[in-house]
Amino acid sequence: MHWTHELGLPTVARVSVEQIPTPQWVGHSRGSAEYGRLLAALFCAGVATFAQLYSPQAVLPLIASGLHIGAADAALTISASTVGLALGVIPWSTLADRIGRVKAMTISVGVATTIGLVVPFAPTYDVLLAGRFLEGLFVGGVPAIAVAYLTEEIDPAHAARAAGTFVAGTTIGGLLGRLVASPVAEFVGWRGGVFTVAALCGCAAMGFVKLAPSPRGFVPRRGAGPDGTLAHRLAVNLRTPRQLALFAQGFLLMGGFVALYNFLGFRLTGAPFFLPSFLVSLVFLAYLAGTWASSRAGAEATRFGRKRVLMVSVAIMVAGVAITLSDNVFVVLAGLVVATAGFFGAHSIASGWTGQSAPVGKAQASSLYNLFYYGGSSVVGWFGGVAFDRYGWPAVAGTILALAVVAAAIAAVVLPKDLPQTD
Numbered sequence: 001m002h003w004t005h006e007l008g009l010p011t012v013a014r015v016s017v018e019q020i021p022t023p024q025w026v027g028h029s030r031g032s033a034e035y036g037r038l039l040a041a042l043f044c045a046g047v048a049t050f051a052q053l054y055s056p057q058a059v060l061p062l063i064a065s066g067l068h069i070g071a072a073d074a075a076l077t078i079s080a081s082t083v084g085l086a087l088g089v090i091p092w093s094t095l096a097d098r099i100g101r102v103k104a105m106t107i108s109v110g111v112a113t114t115i116g117l118v119v120p121f122a123p124t125y126d127v128l129l130a131g132r133f134l135e136g137l138f139v140g141g142v143p144a145i146a147v148a149y150l151t152e153e154i155d156p157a158h159a160a161r162a163a164g165t166f167v168a169g170t171t172i173g174g175l176l177g178r179l180v181a182s183p184v185a186e187f188v189g190w191r192g193g194v195f196t197v198a199a200l201c202g203c204a205a206m207g208f209v210k211l212a213p214s215p216r217g218f219v220p221r222r223g224a225g226p227d228g229t230l231a232h233r234l235a236v237n238l239r240t241p242r243q244l245a246l247f248a249q250g251f252l253l254m255g256g257f258v259a260l261y262n263f264l265g266f267r268l269t270g271a272p273f274f275l276p277s278f279l280v281s282l283v284f285l286a287y288l289a290g291t292w293a294s295s296r297a298g299a300e301a302t303r304f305g306r307k308r309v310l311m312v313s314v315a316i317m318v319a320g321v322a323i324t325l326s327d328n329v330f331v332v333l334a335g336l337v338v339a340t341a342g343f344f345g346a347h348s349i350a351s352g353w354t355g356q357s358a359p360v361g362k363a364q365a366s367s368l369y370n371l372f373y374y375g376g377s378s379v380v381g382w383f384g385g386v387a388f389d390r391y392g393w394p395a396v397a398g399t400i401l402a403l404a405v406v407a408a409a410i411a412a413v414v415l416p417k418d419l420p421q422t423d
Contacts, residue, residue, distance in 0.1 A: 034213045038153055039162060042146055043169035044207035048109045049142040050170045051177030051204070052116040052135065053081055055197040057261055058178035058281045059190040061269050066190060067125050072385030075262045079378040080129045082258075084136025086374035089144035093367035094230055096141075101149035102212045108141020109205040116198035120191040136374075143370045147355045148363035153215060156356070163352030168294035171344060175287035176200065182281030233361030237368055240359055245414035249310070249350040250373030252407040253317065255380025256400035257343045260321065262381055263388045263396050264336065273329050286337045290344030297345035298352065307415050310349040314408045317342030321400045325393070346407075347373075 056063060056077045064074040096104035112135055119131035146166060154162045177197045185193030228236075237243045264283065268275045293313070301309045320339025324332050351369055358365030380403065387395035 035154065035158075035162075037211050037213050038150065039166065039169070041208050041211035041213070042150065042166045043172070044204045044211060045105060045109055045142045045146060046166065046170035047173035047176060048113060048201045048204035048208060049139045050173035051180075052113065052194075052198050052201045053085070053139055053177070054078065054174050055177035055181040055194050056132075056190070058182040058265075058284060059185045059193055059277075060262065061265055061277055061280075062185055062190040069125065070385070071263060071266050071388055072382060073125075075382055075385040076129060077132055078258065078262060079382045080132040081136030081139065082374040082377040082381065084133040084138075085140040085143070086136075086371050086378060088137040088140030089367040089370040089374070090234070090364065092141040092144035093148070093363040096145045096148070096363055101145050101152070101215055105141055105145050105149070105212070106209055108138055108145075109201075109208055112138035112141075113198060113201045113205050116201060117195065120194040120198070140370070140374075143374075144367045145363065147351055147366040147369075149215065151352075151355045151362055151366075153213070159352060159356055163298055163348060163355075167298075167344060167348040167351065168291045171287045171290040171294060173204070175284055175291075178284040178287075179281060183278055186278050228360060230361075230364065233364040234368065236360050237358060237365045241414050242357060242416065243354065243359075243365060243368070245410050246350050246354045246357075247369055247372040248410045249314075249346060249407050250369050251376035252403040252410075253314065253343055253346055253350075253376070254373045255376030256321070256403040257317075257339075258377040258381035259384030259396055260324075260336070260339060260400055263384050263393070264324070264332075266388060267393045268329070268332075272327060275329070283333060283336060286333070286340045289337045289341040293341035293345040294348040297348045301349055305417065306349050306353050307411065307417050310346050310353075310411055310415070311408060313342050313345030313349065314404055314411070315342070317346065318401060318404045318408075321397055321404070325397050 060071070060074045060077070063069075063077060064071060067074070092104060092108065115131065115135045115138060119128065119135055122128035122131050147163060150162055150166055151159055180200065181190070181193035181197050183193075184196045261284070265277075265280050267273070268280045268283065269277060297309050297313060317339050320335045320337070320342055323335025323338060326332055326335065351366070351373075354369040355362045355366045380399070384396045384399060387399055
């Protein structure tokens with residue numbers, strides 16, 4: 001018996017989605033071909049978006065010197081795009097409720113990549129910031145929708161592991177963008193480096209379009225729906241203490257993490273290290289620790305529960321940031337690896353938990369998480385530059401540590417102790 005893609009119904013029952021309720025769809029099980037295709041498609045989407053979103057981070061010292069601006073102003077090229085992303089996630093989730101997850105994500109990665117090919121050649125700093133904002137606005141479709149798409153299409157027993165695998169894919173995208181931009185920029189300037197990354201993102205976007213399986217756990221929303229209007233779904237999530245605690249994890253931890261990577265490059269190219277820009281770009285290989293930690297945290301959550309894994313991950317991040325205060329370059333790099341693993345472990349748990357535990361509106365819950373997540377990236381990512389320009393690296397590290405401690409305290413007090421999941 002053959003099944004339709006949209007509803008999982010036999011082909012003999014050809015009726016409109018407007019005429020029948022959604023059948024019980026348990027989701028693709030781990031090991032199935034569709035499960036593999038879905039994660040591969042989201043991996044490509046993660047590369048296509050996160051590579052271009054953060055590629056300027058690897059060349060911030062070159063942007064600062066080329067445009068004759070300070071560290072904080074250079075960091076605004078990152079913050080401008082993450083502000084756009086933060087403002088775009090809720091509209092994208094609303095659009096996805098109407099036209100479908102895959103179609104909305106296809107539009108997002110396609111338009112964002114097109115803009116990304118043009119933005120590096122902006123004639124002035126102000127135009128560059130405006131272009132990066134617009135790029136972020138369209139990039140926002142992927143993080144706004146991906147976890148909801150994954151949650152609807154994957155068997156709940158495997159959701160934590162799948163979410164961890166998706167976040168691991170985004171780390172590869174972020175790593176690729178940074179590692180490609182810097183060495184290319186050594187030869188053709190930072191504009192050429194950022195453009196090269198955007199071209200690679202175009203290839204990844206095409207991979208997503210080819211691989212993404214048609215949704216079977218989703219029915220387009222034409223009206224308010226059984227869980228209310230958009231405003232109602234947002235309000236319910238914003239009134240739920242558990243959800244607010246998870247949103248706080250995104251804001252506080254992501255803000256600190258972006259500040260860590262934004263300004264560590266400035267520290268390593270200055271006294272007492274004076275490392276060349278190309279060598280400094282290799283610090284982004286620490287992202288591989290995040291790739292491993294993301295998938296590992298999802299697996300460990302099935303054994304020990306999400307809250308315990310989240311708390312341990314934040315503690316690891318705190319330890320890593322404290323280690324970066326050393327004046328030994330090898331110790332600093334070791335601390336960066338540890339902090340990166342801790343952050344991505346915490347993020348993979350918090351992001352997956354947000355969508356799965358949403359009282360209503362999974363897409364809106366995920367979008368709110370991303371709103372706070374990239375809001376933290378924008379605000380703290382910029383503020384870290386102010387702290388660095390005035391007081392140096394200890395002020396940046398102290399800010400990150402304070403934010404992580406607050407995040408851990410909120411999680412300890414508000415988040416419920418959950419039981420290990422069956423996987």
